[in-house]
Amino acid sequence: MDTVWSLVIDIIVTAGLGFALWAADRRHGKYGIMLPVALGVVVGCFAWIVLIAAGTGYLTGLTWMPWIVPMVLGVAVSFVVTKLVERRREKRDIADLTRVLKG
Template identity: 50%
Template sequence: METVWSLVIVVLVVAAAGFIVWSLDHHHDVYGIVLPVGAAVALACLVWAVLIFAGTGYMAGLTWMPWALPMAVGIVAAVAVPIVVGRPRTKHDVALLTELLKRG
């Protein structure tokens, strides 16, 4: 049961980070609120599961890994995914709008 609580805490931390990243991004009107949150939670859960199945939660000296590593990876994902998706999408939308306005 202890490992389930570690997953709950990891998910809450990275979800909060995803919401904070979304609110601070100037291009957040281009993509939905779920993008940074979903990417952070999905990647953190995947890393957590791999670490738990590898047994790092029960090895002396490695018990920090299922806590800290998924949180760090999730926060990095919450920051990186909007950069990868948001800015190119903004450029594409502006180019498309310019093309449409030139036609009309």
């Protein structure tokens, strides 16, 4: 039952950090508010499942892995993907605006 609490805490922390990432980004209008949150939670849950299936939650000295690794991976993936989406969306918006202004 202790490992289930690590999943719950990972989800709460990762979602909170996803909201904070969105709020701190000055160009967050290029993507939705749930993109960093959903990415972080999905990646965090998947990483937690893999780590628990590997047995790291029950091995002495490795019990920190299901607590810390999913949070770090979730936030890192949220940050990287939102930056990629932001750049791609900005290029597409500029191209569309240029096309509309020329036509």
